[in-house]
Amino acid sequence: MTQTAQALSTDATTKIADALNQCVAETAVTTMLAQNFHWNVTGMAFGPLHDLFQKIYEDHFVAQDDLAERVKALNAHAEGTLAGMLKRSKIAEADSVPSAEEMIRLMKEAQETLAETLAGAGELAAEHGDTLTEDLCIARGQTHEKFAWFLRAHLS
Helix, strand or coil, rough: CCCCCCCCCCHHHHHHHHHHHHHHHHHHHHHHHHHHHHHHHHHHHHHHHHHHHHHHHHHHHHHHHHHHHHHHCCCCCCCCCCHHHHHHHCCCCCCCCCHHHHHHHHHHHHHHHHHHHHHCCCCCCCCCCCCHHHHHHHHHHHHHHHHHHHHHHCCC
């Protein structure tokens, strides 16, 4: 049975909001990772990588807001602190300035992790009849898989 945000049980809302906050956290960390790489990439592939990392962080900045606003539509708390996001995220910051190839690999892995996290959140939403959250997660997951494909193409 399909349900709107207000019709979901408290238990469903709590679980879905927690899953979405995981998505927000990983998206935020990946946004900064992409921006860091955009600023610091060097080498023969500077131009295309500089542009790709910018496309990624611009996309992700909007996505963070969409995901957090869905948390709020569920009448839950959206994680808004960097410390909280870093603690929750399965994606880590880069501790140094990696080579261009390592940046690509790290960003590819981040995109794959985000796609997996969003797929899980979408499945959870579907289990509770929250098709609107499921749809958001599917769309975002597809975007991250596309970015992962672009990045894999650079590594081939």
